[in-house]
Every structure is written in C-alpha cells, then in structure tokens.
Amino acid sequence: xxxxxxxxxxxxxxxxxxxxxxxxxxxxxxxxxxxxxxxxxxxxxxxxxxxxxxxxxxxxxxxxxxxxxxxxxxxxxxxxxxxxxxxxxxxxxxxxxxxxxxxxxxxxxxxxxxxxxxxxxxxxxxxxxxxxxxxxxxxxxxxxxxxxxxxxxxxxxxxxxxxxxxxxxxxxxxxxxxxxxxxxxxxxxxxxxxxxxxxxxxxxxxxxxxxxxxxxxxxxxxxxxxxxxxxxxxxxxxxx
Amino acid sequence: xxxxxxxxxxxxxxxxxxxxxxxxxxxxxxxxxxxxxxxxxxxxxxxxxxxxxxxxxxxxxxxxxxxxxxxxxxxxxxxxxxxxxxxxxxxxxxxxxxxxxxxxxxxxxxxxxxxxxxxxxxxxxxxxxxxxxxxxxxxxxxxxxxxxxxxxxxxxxxxxxxxxxxxxxxxxxxxxxxxxxxxxxxxxxxxxxxxxxxxxxxxxxxxxxxxxxxxxxxxxxxxxxxxxxxxxxxxxxxxxxxxxxxxxxxxxxxxxxxxxxxxxxxxxxxxxxxxxxxxxxxxxxxxxxxxxxxxxxxxxxxxxxxxxxxxxxxxxxxxxxxxxxxxxxxxxxxxxxxxxxxxxxxxxxxxxxxxxxxxxxx
Numbered sequence: 091x092x093x094x095x096x097x098x099x100x101x102x103x104x105x106x107x108x109x110x111x112x113x114x115x116x117x118x119x120x121x122x123x124x125x126x127x128x129x130x131x132x133x134x135x136x137x138x139x140x141x142x143x144x145x146x147x148x149x150x151x152x153x154x155x156x157x158x159x160x161x162x163x164x165x166x167x168x169x170x171x172x173x174x175x176x177x178x179x180x181x182x183x184x185x186x187x188x189x190x191x192x193x194x195x196x197x198x199x200x201x202x203x204x205x206x207x208x209x210x211x212x213x214x215x216x217x218x219x220x221x222x223x224x225x226x227x228x229x230x231x232x233x234x235x236x237x238x239x240x241x242x243x244x245x246x247x248x249x250x251x252x253x254x255x256x257x258x259x260x261x262x263x264x265x266x267x268x269x270x271x272x273x274x275x276x277x278x279x280x281x282x283x284x285x286x287x288x289x290x291x292x293x294x295x296x297x298x299x300x301x302x303x304x305x306x307x308x309x310x311x312x313x314x315x316x317x318x319x320x321x322x323x324x325x326x327x328x329x330x
Numbered sequence: 331x332x333x334x335x336x337x338x339x340x341x342x343x344x345x346x347x348x349x350x351x352x353x354x355x356x357x358x359x360x361x362x363x364x365x366x367x368x369x370x371x372x373x374x375x376x377x378x379x380x381x382x383x384x385x386x387x388x389x390x391x392x393x394x395x396x397x398x399x400x401x402x403x404x405x406x407x408x409x410x411x412x413x414x415x416x417x418x419x420x421x422x423x424x425x426x427x428x429x430x431x432x433x434x435x436x437x438x439x440x441x442x443x444x445x446x447x448x449x450x451x452x453x454x455x456x457x458x459x460x461x462x463x464x465x466x467x468x469x470x471x472x473x474x475x476x477x478x479x480x481x482x483x484x485x486x487x488x489x490x491x492x493x494x495x496x497x498x499x500x501x502x503x504x505x506x507x508x509x510x511x512x513x514x515x516x517x518x519x520x521x522x523x524x525x526x527x528x529x530x531x532x533x534x535x536x537x538x539x540x541x542x543x544x545x546x547x548x549x550x551x552x553x554x555x556x557x558x559x560x561x562x563x564x565x566x567x568x569x570x571x572x573x574x575x576x577x578x579x580x581x582x583x584x585x586x587x588x589x590x591x592x593x594x595x596x597x598x599x600x601x602x603x604x605x606x607x608x609x610x611x612x613x614x615x616x617x618x619x620x621x622x623x624x625x626x627x628x629x630x631x632x633x634x635x636x637x638x639x640x641x642x643x644x645x646x647x648x649x650x651x652x653x654x655x656x657x658x659x660x661x662x663x664x665x666x667x668x669x670x671x672x673x674x675x676x677x678x679x680x681x682x683x684x685x686x687x688x689x690x691x692x
Contacts, residue, residue: 126426286494287491290484303473
C-alpha cells in the first residue's frame, strides 16, 4: 500500500486512518498513571513491613507461628509490589513500542513527502520557465499591439508570484531532507529508549527472582531456628 | 453573480472529476492540458484575432481547473501532514523512577549487615545446632548479596532509561521544530497558489480584451503581419475598444442534451437563433423547461431585437408569442462556442417568466 502524498485519495484516507489508529492505540492503552500509583502504593506497603521485620521476629519465640507468618507477610507484600511494578513496566513498554511504530510510519511517510517536495520544486521551476517564455513572447507581441501592455503587466506580476512560490518550494525541499534526517535520528532514539525499557524490565524481573530467593532463605532460617529449639527441648525432656 | 456561478460551475465540475481521480497526477495532468491550451497564445496575440480570443478563453478555463485541482490537493496534503505530525507534539513515554521505593537498596544492605554480624557472632560456636543456624544464615547472606547485585544492575538500567529519555526528548523537540517549519512553508505555498488562480483569470480576460481591441473595425486596414518574429509597428487602435466579436452572439445555439449548466428552473430543450444586420440584432428563442410547482405551461417562445452595444453583455427587448414583453441578455461564455442566456418576462400566470442557462453553438 502506498502511503505517499501522490496516492489516490482513498489510499491517503486509509493511511491517515492507520496513523490515527496507531495514535489511538497508543492513547487507549492501560492507564499508566494508575498503574504507577498502584506500584508506588504496593511499594510503600512492603517497605513498611520489611523495614522492621527483624525487630518483630526477634521478639517472637522461634516456634511461635507468628514468626513464620511475619516473614510470609513481608514476602507476600514484596511479591505484590514486584508484580505491580512488572504490570506497570509492561504497560510502559507496550505504549512505547506503539509510539516507536508510529514514529517509523511517520518516517516512511515523510521520506515520501520529501520526494514529493523535490518534485514540487521541479514543478515550480517548470512553471517559472513557462511563464518566462510567455513573458518573452508577449513582450514581442506588445511591439505589434500596444493594447497588450496591460496583460503584460499582469503576466509580470504572476511571474513574480511564481518566483516567490518557487523560492518557498526550494526552501521546503531543502528543509524536507534535513527534517527527514532529524526524524531518522529520532526513530533511532525511540528504538534506544525501547531497548533501555526492555533492559529495565529484564533487570526488574531478575530482582524479583532474587527477592523471592531471599525471602525463601529467610523462611528457611526461621524454620531451622524453630527445629533446633524443639530438638533442644526434646533432649532436655529425655535427660529428665 | 448568476453568471459567475454558472461559469465557475464549468471549472468546478472539471476540478471535481480531476480531484476525485488522483492526487498529484491529477494536477499535473491539468497543468499539461492548460499548457497545451495556451500554446503560442502570447506569440500570436500581437497579430491574432477571434481564434486567439477563443484560445484565451480556453486557457482561462484550463488554468482555473489546474489551479483549483492543485489547491485542493495541497490543502488535503497539508491537513494530512498536520495530522500525522501530531506524534511529534507529545512527550515520549518512559518509566517513572518513582515506581520503585528508593529505600530498596538500603533495606537489602541493612539486612545483609545484620545477617553478616550474626554469622560472625556464631563463627566460633561449635554447637551443631548453632552451626546449622549459621549455615542457614550463610545461605541468606548469599541470597542478599545476589539481590544487592541485581538491585544495582536494575538501578543502572533506570539511569539508562533516564539518559535515553532525555536524548529522545531533545531530539523530539528539535525534529518537531523542523517539521513545524515545513508545515509553515507548505501553508505559505498553498496561500501563494490561491493567489495565482485569480491572477491567471484576470490575465486571460485582459489578454482577450487586448486582442479584440485591434480586431474591431479599424479606420484603415492594417498591413498583414505574417509571423510574430516580424515585429510590426504599433497596431491601429479601434474606437470601439472592448467590443466582443459578433460571432460570439450570432448563429444558432442549443441547450446540450447532457450536463447542461443552468440556474433556476432546469431547461429541457432550448433553441436560440441570433442574426445581425447593420449592427442591429434580432432572433428567436424556443424552448421547454421542466415542469415545476405553479407552472403548468413550461414552454417558452419569444422574439427579440435591438442594437448591439459595445459592452460584452448584450441586452435586447423581447416579446413572447402571447404578447408579453421582457428582456433577454446574451453573455459570451468561457469558451468561444458557449453563450449564456438570461431572460425575464412580465407577468405570465402559470408560465415560465425567467430562465438562465448556457447554450452551445450548433
């Protein structure tokens, strides 16, 4: 499908619709602010529990079920925090990728537009040549028919208008190439942003696994502390 | 006003067809048609006559079509471009560094210090149970150390995001400014094009008038001028400056079977005959309109006469076959073979009282 400006209006309409769809998709994604807020809330909940976990557990006897429950509570809050964070980062990535796709589409359309701009520059040049030829011919005819002086003056004004427009199209064509180069660089930056987001997500997931590993080790320690206490008590009972 | 509407309708029809056809190709095609229509017009204007007037009319129509087609295309392109460049106007999305509690790293480090201290405390204790606890603490320490590594790695990626997002924002702002300038230049071009259309119409009108100036009866016949390269002295000026050749009015005219142009009641068939004798005009019009509310007799038939004037619009008195009087205007059309007719009669109950349409020369 051709998305350039030279396409039939139907194609141009479809292209515009696709651009709109991409934009709408990017806008209609999950509510990032709400997801971020949830992640922050879960983070605060976890932080409140985690920072005094050791103090709380230290005041409970090893085999008191509240000891293991305290570790489990923090572990669950940690998992809830990290799950909310993953949801948020996943939504950010999804929206970012949609943006990058739209930027690539824009680049493709603007590259075609730059070609159109250079064709328009050529067209304006052709029109300028044509009107200059007309002016030259009319200048000769005026010598035969003085009544042609008025149209000659008008033709001169038109030639000046076309010259001005040719200058505009010249600037436009030159600027279009430079703008496309900037856009190409921008697409690369969008892609770099996406790579950074992917890396952040991967690192966050690795951290999630490590937090789970730590809490598993912490639970294991609580269970060992309880088991050795019970062994000690059994030995004491046996001696009696 | 009515005349303008009718004449512009011709150009608009052609424009609508071309715009509906394609984009750039359409206006380039219209440009080619225009250039062909006006070929050598200026060269021949010094010596030409009626055929150059007709050529000027054709060129004016072709220029109007070209300008309208091109302007429509560029306006559409401008809107399309503005729509898709909206992407550049909004900041790019990035993850917020605030989504993670800042104390995460400190908390893990604090846990590591606590467990390390406990491990050291039990280091010299030989009790097997204590050693078992110490080993579990060692596993916890290893888990925390690994966790701290991943926290640091993740913090580096957050810094990477911040750098990438800052780069992206800077590039986006710069690119948006460049495309804003492009949009501005495009709008400027469209505005310039919109001025060119009326300028060309005015030019061709004045050109046709200038050519006719010499074509009117001259006091003395000018020596024939063979070709434009042979530069002749100034052509004799005619006293009846601005007079349209009689051939633009005289003759037999008919309403086209299809695609007729009219204003008001639609004609079905029209036949007009105009003759001239020593500057005096006479003629007949016979025709039929589509029946409309309040009109039971849609047939019209009248004769008219009067003297030709020096103005382009010729106005004559008419008399219908039932004796009602009125006036008729004959106005040369945009092309040589087109004539606009505008008539009005006195009160004629249930009959047509006025009509406005363009006829084609037979």
